[in-house]
Amino acid sequence: MVTGSMDTEIIIAIVAFVFFMVGVYLHKKSLHVDQFPKTGVNREKTKSLEISPREYEVLKEVALGLSNKEIADKLFLSESTIKTHVSNLLVKLNAKRRTHAIQIAHELKII
Amino acid sequence: MVTGSMDTEIIIAIVAFVFFMVGVYLHKKSLHVDQFPKTGVNREKTKSLEISPREYEVLKEVALGLSNKEIADKLFLSESTIKTHVSNLLVKLNAKRRTHAIQIAHELKII
DNA sequence: TCCATTTTGGTACTTTAGTATGAGCTACTT
DNA sequence: AAGTAGCTCATACTAAAGTACCAAAATGGA
Numbered sequence: 001m002v003t004g005s006m007d008t009e010i011i012i013a014i015v016a017f018v019f020f021m022v023g024v025y026l027h028k029k030s031l032h033v034d035q036f037p038k039t040g041v042n043r044e045k046t047k048s049l050e051i052s053p054r055e056y057e058v059l060k061e062v063a064l065g066l067s068n069k070e071i072a073d074k075l076f077l078s079e080s081t082i083k084t085h086v087s088n089l090l091v092k093l094n095a096k097r098r099t100h101a102i103q104i105a106h107e108l109k110i111i
Numbered sequence: 112m113v114t115g116s117m118d119t120e121i122i123i124a125i126v127a128f129v130f131f132m133v134g135v136y137l138h139k140k141s142l143h144v145d146q147f148p149k150t151g152v153n154r155e156k157t158k159s160l161e162i163s164p165r166e167y168e169v170l171k172e173v174a175l176g177l178s179n180k181e182i183a184d185k186l187f188l189s190e191s192t193i194k195t196h197v198s199n200l201l202v203k204l205n206a207k208r209r210t211h212a213i214q215i216a217h218e219l220k221i222i
Numbered sequence: 223t224c225c226a227t228t229t230t231g232g233t234a235c236t237t238t239a240g241t242a243t244g245a246g247c248t249a250c251t252t
Numbered sequence: 253a254a255g256t257a258g259c260t261c262a263t264a265c266t267a268a269a270g271t272a273c274c275a276a277a278a279t280g281g282a
Contacts, residue, residue: 081229103176
């Protein structure tokens with residue numbers, strides 16, 4: 001308040017700043033964590049399969065039944081890029097085609 | 112046996128024949144019943160979607176990640192027939208493509 | 223800064239998938 | 253017997269998917 005001492009105002013400012021930074025930090029963290037469940041189990045499993053975060057993201061879209069073009073539009077990428085990711089996924093999951101990849105991913109419980 | 116009467120042999124033959132037919136009948140019946148789980152829940156759901164038994168069978172193979180050709184070989188059918196079944200499934204499940212059909216089928220808990 | 227990985231994208235092809243249409247055959251129902 | 257639904261298969265296309273190979277940015281550490 002206007003009648004408050006300078007010290008009080010500084011403390012309030014510091015507290016506000018700290019919470020602001022906490023807010024920024026948590027938000028930034030959430031952007032990464034949200035890719036994978038809180039447990040991080042999936043991230044561990046995909047890591048062991050050498051599946052990159054982007055590839056995993058594409059895998060989830062494939063499992064939703066989207067076409068390469070639809071995934072490309074959704075993630076703001078070219079269809080060419082999606083094909084690359086899917087092709088890499090097939091190798092890493094040892095799948096013959098995308099439907100097979102979906103089945104394997106379910107078996108491994110990574111989606 | 113050689114010492115048996117003609118009547119006895121005829122009776123044995125008839126009994127054998129009857130059991131043979133029972134065996135054939137039960138086997139044929141089992142081929143149909145085994146298509147769906149004992150509960151019949153899936154059969155009810157697929158019926159409401161107007162999905163035929165054969166189509167449902169193909170759907171399960173699609174979900175396993177098999178190609179049309181592989182499904183054809185597994186079920187001793189032509190690839191052409193599988194295409195027809197899959198095409199009909201897409202309409203009945205309101206799916207754009209087979210991966211989409213898999214996702215929908217999971218949602219409906221019919222596979 | 224240098225290195226390794228990831229991400230992105232392109233071209234050129236081959237292979238699967240999917241659609242449209244027609245047709246014969248069987249089994250069940252009215 | 254006639255109709256209906258299900259199953260089978262074919263031909264002829266169009267559309268996706270997938271492969272192979274290459275290459276330029278971006279990213280994140282060592």
